[in-house]
Amino acid sequence: MSTEPVPALEVQALTAGYDRSTVLDGVDLRLAPGGAxxxxxxxxxxKSTLIxxxxxxxxxxxxxxxxxxxxTTGRRPDVIARAGVALVPQGRRIWAPLTVAEHLALAGRGHGRRWTVDSVLDLLPRLRERLAQPAGRLSGGEQQMLAVARALLTDPRLMLLDEPSDGLAPAIVDQIAGLLGTxxxxxxAILLVEQDxxxxxTVCDEIAVMEKGRIVHRATTTRFRADRATAHRLLGVA
Known part of the structure; x- marks a missing residue:
């Protein structure tokens, strides 16, 4: 009998798109519990369509x-969220007029969760200093932290992040990396869509590359970094 753990996420021949166009063309993907x-x-x-x-x-x-x-194929977002999946969308998508405290109160409704408002604020102390501030007045880095905090308060086992470094200074990106490591x-488990x-x-132990709606390459991060020719061919980077 196999003792291999059940994947946190398994995607099998997934096809999806918009109107009559196909964007995802048979995506296969596996992510182990606690993996990145x-x-x-x-x-x-x-990439974003997959997320x-x-x-x-x-x-x-x-x-x-x-x-x-x-x-969970084709289920509503609220059903998927209750199944343990949280999304940190590209561009943060916070509600500018609401305060940090109001964001956290809305996201933290429910009982018996591992992540509470207090535990999230312990992890992100900068937000504790901004509780009364409207989210629209936060810096880009603080808004990103708020988006992560909001996702954590749904008590996820799997977090989907779409370009969390977008528009942030390198020092803030390093803070994001430290947070995701924690x-x-x-x-x-973390599925990270990223250009940085x-x-x-820094965060991930495996790398997958998409091309034309399919996963065309997958390797450990160490092997991918060492294979410069493949990185250049697939991503156009040295």
Whole structure:
């Protein structure tokens, strides 16, 4: 009998798109519990569409999505969130007029959760200093921290992050990397869509590359970094 743990996420031949166009063309992906996978690729290859489909915001046309072995294909976003998936979307998408405290109160509704407002604020002390401040007046880095805090308060086992470094200074990106490392040690699996290779290499133990709606390459981070020819061919970087 196999003792291999059930994947936190398993994607099987997933196809999805918009209107009559196909963006995802048979995506296969596995992510172990507590693992971290960096999803790389040029613009327009389907990375964000994959994230949105996994979260239930885009309906797949075929294939399957399994979360901890349970089929969530085509389920509503609220059902998927209750199954243990949280999204940190590109651009943060915080509600500018609401205060930090109001964001956390809305996200933290519910009982018996491992992550509470207090534990999240202990992890992100800068937000504790900004509780009364409208989110629209936060810096870009503080808004990103708020987006992560909001996601954590849903008590996820899997966190989907879409370009969390977008528009942030290198020092703030390093803080994001440290935060994601802490979440991994707490057992949260991470699927990270990212253009910042430094962040992806720091956080993730595996790298997958998308091209034309498919996963075309996967390797450990160490092997991917050592294979400069493949990185250049797939990503156009040295």
């Amino acid at each position: 996978l960096g999803l790389l690729g040029r613009n327009g290859v389907g 949105m489909t996994l979260m239930g915001l885009v309906t797949p046309t075929s294939g399957r999505v399994l979360l901890d072995g349970r089929d 979440l991994r040690r707490e057992g949260v 290779l430094h962040l992806a290499f």
